[in-house]
Amino acid sequence: MTSSGPSKRIRLVSEDGLLLIHPQNDFLPGGSLAVPRANEILPILNKYLEIFEQMALPIVFTRDWHPPDHCSFQEQGGTWPVHCVAGSEGARFSPMLRVPESALVFSGATNPDREAYSGFEGTDLDQSLKMLKVRHLYIGGLATDYCVFNTVKDALKLGYSVTLLLDAMRPVDIKPGDGKRAIESMKNRGAKSCFLQNLAFQPPRPPALAVDLYQLTMLQGYFDQKMEESAVFEFFIRRLPKNRSFLIFCGLDPVLDYLETLRFSHQDLEKLKQRGLLKNEFIHSLKTFRFTGDVDAMPEGTAIFSGEPCLRVTAPLSQCQFIETMIINFLQYQILVATKAARMILTAKNKILIDFGLRRAHSPEAGYYAARASYIAGFAGTATLNAGLDQGIPVYGTMAHSFIQAHDSEINAFRQFARSHPGNIILLLDTYDYKKAAISVVKLAKELKEENITIKGIRLDSGNLAQQAKTVRKILDQGGLKDVRIFVSGDLDEYALERLELQKAPIDGYGIGTRLATASDSPYLECAYKLQNYAGRPICKLSPGKSTLPGIKQVYRRYTKTGSLSKDEVALVGEPCDGNPLLQPVMRDGKRLHPPFPLAQIRTHTFEQLAKLPAKFLKLKGNPKEPVYFSAKLKSLKTQINDPRPKERGIER
Amino acid sequence: MTSSGPSKRIRLVSEDGLLLIHPQNDFLPGGSLAVPRANEILPILNKYLEIFEQMALPIVFTRDWHPPDHCSFQEQGGTWPVHCVAGSEGARFSPMLRVPESALVFSGATNPDREAYSGFEGTDLDQSLKMLKVRHLYIGGLATDYCVFNTVKDALKLGYSVTLLLDAMRPVDIKPGDGKRAIESMKNRGAKSCFLQNLAFQPPRPPALAVDLYQLTMLQGYFDQKMEESAVFEFFIRRLPKNRSFLIFCGLDPVLDYLETLRFSHQDLEKLKQRGLLKNEFIHSLKTFRFTGDVDAMPEGTAIFSGEPCLRVTAPLSQCQFIETMIINFLQYQILVATKAARMILTAKNKILIDFGLRRAHSPEAGYYAARASYIAGFAGTATLNAGLDQGIPVYGTMAHSFIQAHDSEINAFRQFARSHPGNIILLLDTYDYKKAAISVVKLAKELKEENITIKGIRLDSGNLAQQAKTVRKILDQGGLKDVRIFVSGDLDEYALERLELQKAPIDGYGIGTRLATASDSPYLECAYKLQNYAGRPICKLSPGKSTLPGIKQVYRRYTKTGSLSKDEVALVGEPCDGNPLLQPVMRDGKRLHPPFPLAQIRTHTFEQLAKLPAKFLKLKGNPKEPVYFSAKLKSLKTQINDPRPKERGIER
Incomplete structure (x- = not known):
């Protein structure tokens, strides 16, 4: 690779x-x-x-x-x-x-x-x-x-x-x-x-019309009533998925990109007019629609838990409202993938993990963001070329079975590939018979040595990977190829990695595709982006199972003396509270406060976050109690709003 | 809506x-x-x-x-x-x-x-x-x-x-x-x-570099060796997922779009050169890279089973190879979503089903294609605005809880919305207390009648939907609002629909998001796009658990006298076989043979396909035996290739 x-x-x-x-x-x-x-x-x-x-x-x-x-x-x-x-x-x-x-x-x-x-x-x-x-x-x-x-x-x-x-x-x-x-x-x-x-490396940008229609029907309502006071929305996780004891916050930078460049093109407005769903006067007003608000957010790579706001938007109501669809879209997926990848990193320590997920991601764009999120979580690189080139992520890749099959013999396919890519030779062994292929590799290595070409590694893609890796390791070692690395791929996830690592399989690296890019055991998150405050008034929702905590909030994180995470407290902004505030200003008046962080820097932050997690959060299964507490003031504000309002507001007037 | x-x-x-x-x-x-x-x-x-x-x-x-x-x-x-x-x-x-x-x-x-x-x-x-x-x-x-x-x-x-x-x-x-x-x-x-x-309605198009790097390393190998003879690749499902007894083929049209417009931009080539992964001479050759081959495929909306080629590509080897990533990417996801949607259509017959999935789809593009796939499967429409506008799918949407919360009272929010959207009033009842909200609706309906405005429906988004729907139906009926429809949403899928339908809940329509757009109980498919023939030579793979059937194939479908599907036979092309051949020519020399079919036409085809499925395939759970058989000639070709080749080809030369 x-x-x-x-x-x-x-x-x-x-x-x-x-x-x-x-x-x-x-x-x-x-x-x-x-x-x-x-x-x-x-x-x-x-x-x-x-x-x-x-x-x-x-x-x-x-x-x-x-x-x-x-x-x-x-x-x-x-x-x-x-x-x-x-x-x-x-x-x-x-x-x-x-x-x-x-x-x-x-x-x-x-x-x-x-x-x-x-x-x-x-x-x-x-x-x-x-x-x-x-x-x-x-x-x-x-x-x-x-x-x-x-x-x-x-x-x-x-x-x-x-x-x-x-x-x-x-x-x-x-x-x-x-x-x-x-x-x-x-x-x-x-x-x-x-x-x-x-x-020439600008990220993909969703069109302004990539949005739920109801955002625009609501905006027309606000437009008609001139409801343009400032609102505060917060994004948070309602509940951790099964077998997740933490999540990795990810996707902020694409959200900021979206907010900075959000605007309706002439053609967008023409399409809307043509369809006749909204009033022309309102459609016309969208011509100058921009995001001019503030964003506070946790740094990407931060370990998060349920109930914690990780991103807060303060802006005129219609702006806050419109961006809901894409905020959830970007954050949910990248949190899912970064978390899944972090679990693999924790499981296969010191191994080379590579994202192979593009083909089974739910769209080309999803594959692009999966490469980003997994790299942030600690993967060594990706097979997804455009993501690698655009974002400066190392790109990996050599051959598929079809390459071998199209040649008249396996060893000839190996030989030709080696000559085409002398610096990048990982040979795929399981097209026909992996043992014979390994023997071919030994034979070929000698031949290539005379051409000053070195085989870097081999890959196994099917069958009993631990047993095959052991057999191949033996053949290679006996053939004097101790430096040739063994990579495996095929239906891997953190659970499979755990099994392979327990078997002490002599595997140097893993290519991980489908289950990473689809976050297969938890392909969605119960997350929400909800109105917390409008025109200075704290707001909460009382729907059964979906009620929210009102007010503008901050998360304070505390650590033990040895530096491991001990407690997160969610409090109202301005409320005195110990710990490090996790939400930081990242955008004011629609402009970023600093250029995007290099991925390498975000990656380091993730490493540090993972290192600070107490042992009980590192298990792959179960849902340990989360270290999240809510401040007394927050709970009392909830009770205040909870009681008299719905009756009065639900029926009156 | x-x-x-x-x-x-x-x-x-x-x-x-x-x-x-x-x-x-x-x-x-x-x-x-x-x-x-x-x-x-x-x-x-x-x-x-x-x-x-x-x-x-x-x-x-x-x-x-x-x-x-x-x-x-x-x-x-x-x-x-x-x-x-x-x-x-x-x-x-x-x-x-x-x-x-x-x-x-x-x-x-x-x-x-x-x-x-x-x-x-x-x-x-x-x-x-x-x-x-x-x-x-x-x-x-x-x-x-x-x-x-x-x-x-x-x-x-x-x-x-x-x-x-x-x-x-x-x-x-x-x-x-x-x-x-x-x-x-x-x-x-x-x-x-x-x-x-x-x-102004052209679909999103993935960049040429949205591809696994290995496709290009292999292409450079082919380029160096001038391996440009004709190859045949087939796309097929290896195994049906748990609780799937059929799949709906979907995504062909986006694949053809991709093939027709695939080319490397000057900037793409510059980026490749800059990164230095491939030889400049080879990169230069990509400037004129086009797809010039043939595609045969089943019509979108066709019910398919495992082991059946549903799409066949015949083209020079490098072209066949390069497109693998995007063919799997497009087909897998749209098959997943169309199938999930078809199962819901079969479960909630005569109900209005609407796609609400954009926010939880794995990218903006995924949401776009989920709208397309679910509409093809029989959904009434989507909330995803750009998909609806671009593809002529009906778009639905009215209000979120935040709209209600931003107003000083719920009934005022309803009233204002009604005046902004007199033709499109579906009111959301569960922000505070759904019963009181239903009473408000009755009160408001009388008031609006004087303005000649009619409330179309209400929506419930949380809690016990069946019980709430019954209560609300009663309140509305007693208030003289028999024509006001009840929509529900929130964590729905085919299993939830089955339960609600069994309870005979008075529900007229369902908004279905997360579990549709992520195909949550089966977020990926074991599918493959594999080399079957190169330079006239039939080819198969012998990897454990992933072996393939060699040769260029056709699928013949047979029906019972009453018109229900009885048997699919996979045979070699040219082999005499009864039944309707399912793979049809759709592209020759890189050009479509006909313009894209209107979605409505594909939708009709899906309805017909679902109607022809025998009862045992209509159950939501279990995996009944699939009606797929392989011809004798195909099996004997497999045995022929299986035996002597790997030994000879794996080691010799």
Whole structure:
């Protein structure tokens, strides 16, 4: 199996914007002031445009927009030939460029008597970027050593952080090296840099219409009544599933991605109008629908228990309401998979665990998130290629039985594979007869040694894995292949791992698919995202078996002297309470407070959380009593609301 | 709950192409031969371009490309002012138009002595479209009554079918009504028509890199060895899950969509190169990777059993291999959900069943496909809005508890909702006390009657549903609300439905979420997609517990005289066998043989299939013996391959 480390991946966030400088005809080959090879950047610019548009992030263009008698023209004693005269063909953006409808355009150097090389000079650019809440600019365009250079300098002075799009700018280079020097100078002033491929890793994003219809029927109700006061919703687990004594919180980052980019497209609104389920006036109001609220949440990788709010949303009622469907969708699945994976990590300590789940996940997207969640829980990597590439997770994979079968003999399939992938040879032994295959491996290893190729491992995928692993280990060891590792796969889960580990099977790694990606023994969670407070009023639900605790809550975690988890107390926010508060601010006014944490960091947090769990929570079976307590104030608030309200509110008025 | 019928939705398929006529500067306002209001179509054209590009379908432009002395110019005695002179600014495509890099452009009317109003005249357009295998053209552009008109006439004559993009063309209208008459005339000749919104319903498409890495490591092996002979893979169920006596085949159409549009983007290839897992030469070869093979499959909605191939792929080895991951991914999940839904349909006959599963599905996409699969199985509709809108499934939904809680009283929440949605009132009764809520409903109904608003139904979501339904029915009936329907939801599945139906609870409809969308009692299938034949050689696998039957197979279904299913025989293709062959050709050379079937038609097929199942297969529990037999020839081929091969092939060479 092959694994490979992460390459530089940049995740765009809501404060990012794209600023393209002067991609105008006159600066392109054929134009009056052509920048050499400037046409090369056009397809690259289009790709950047596509990425920012898909992420619904601000896109801004600047253009030179000179009067015919501009002082920079040679006729007026200036340096340059006539170029970019306002309204002329030369001043137009290149027809090869796909300027999005939503893009803003700022025209500069419009005053005949003033030179202006920076896009900020004499324009409303700064003000507009601030209105759009842009704090970080990705800047490319023409020319590196003039207008890009001056715009970047101003941007940095004005407090923006800047990333240079190195593959999407070209210099005039009047003196050879001008462009290089400009880039050096911009970097020295604090600009970062990137290439297109560093940005091509944006996670899948569900469409705004991936939602239960009732969210929108309710929103129309709120719209009609102008009910837009602030609400608080909390996500929590109602009850742990059978054989779970803890869960691992996971899925927060995809939720924040969703909230940051949530908006209805023109086509979404057209589809809604066409279907006629809602009033047109209300549908029209969705055009500007954004999530502008606050989120407090536990860090991903935190061990959680039932009854604890792990994510809290504070926002105008309709926003809180609308996002219910996707909050539950993202969190439930990733908690399920991270938990299942953590149980395997606890069971097969020091073994290499790899996610093979994509094919049996309940959709391509589910497979993607299963790779993420299992890696966070401690898996070594995944077979799911797009998840691995996009998220910097090591990717593993070599061959299926069909590869062997398509060849005229098994050993020939092994041999050919080895030559195609000399650095990544894990051979699959159980297509016909695993013992004979193991003998072939020994034979082949000698042959390959002469080609300086080493077999890394073998894989068994069926039958009695413990017994086969022992037999194969013996054959390999006798053949001098002590370093060849044994991987197994096929219908594995934490219970199977426990059996194999108890049998002391000489297995180095496990490929785990179906039962991980479907969380097969507990494919859903009793979890909820519920209204706790509206317009300052604490709220609870009294439905039989589904009643909730009212008010805005925090979870405080306490540890024993030796550092293991002793008690969680759920209390009202503001109530004095010992312990570490687990819910932390992660989003304010619809903007993340910090960029997404690297998965490796979340993974470390999970390791630490697992290490702090008392022994009784580490068993695979049973449901030990959870260490969760509710504060006296919380219980008394519940009693207060519980009693008089329903009668009065259920019937009156 | 609201339901609404389908609107006109056009699904693009692989033989479709976009043909845009002359969207050039001279034909736009400001140009020398401006078509009135032609600028209005540019943003619309951009949207069409986006849709066809996303679907990876051919995009073709024509342009007028006149010599300066063209005979159509007034100076030469022609009708028109000078326009679209080759190379001039006026001949360029509008800069507002996003011409994709991949688009083909055909220049016409280049001969000074010949007029040419059709894009086909004197160009290679026809030949190129045929090479691209385009059979159906979506045509828009300028002007409706000249070049569009003449191009469409030629296209129809040449055997293309044509859809006019009515919102993306404008007429010159020299005589008022010319445009209208041209459209009439084109329609009379057989052209169809559409608007942008009719096309805005394309299903989600997994990225090419949503795949197990090993598919690509194997493909590199095949590439290195030039192993590209034809292979046959079959998808089948190894074993029915516990408590399943049949499954419903589902997911074929999404598989065909995937196959038709499968291709690697430039960015995909860059990401692969960057990660360094595969050789660059091989990665480069993926640029033109397409599925060009054949698919035979059972119709969706067919009842299937274990051991029966339900889908067969015949294609060059690497293509067959690569698609394994997504074929299993799509089919497994949709079979699971369609089967679970069919069991509910069989249990709660004549009741309204609605899919509420999105929030607990294992991803937004899974929720989308759960809506599709459950509708195919007979559900009345779904709460999942995007699935409903895109696929023409009725959508249902009204309110959650939070809506009630956010109001100052329950009855006020009911009242306000009723006024916001007078045609769609299902009131949720169990937020506080369902009996009091039912009394409120009676009271409110009288009040609303004066506003001519009728309450359609109520919903109960917790507690003892049968008992509550009986109590509420009584209250409603006594209050004169015999027509108000009772819906229930909350932790339902076929077993719960059976209990409720046995108790004769007065329930009219069920909302079913979690256990449907996760197929909770059987969240995965033991299914496989396996190599059966390579380069004409039948192949089977001998792994313990996972051995396969070799050869290319067909399934023949036989019925009793009364029309119920009696026996399925799996035989080799070509072997004489009684019964109806279930595998039918659906794709040849990578192209569908017919457009996707409407879901309503698939649904009818499912009803018929369920009606033909003998009684013993209709029980919710147990696993009765399946009616599947294997032909003598198939068994003897297995024995033949079974015996001598593994020894010889496992070690020799």
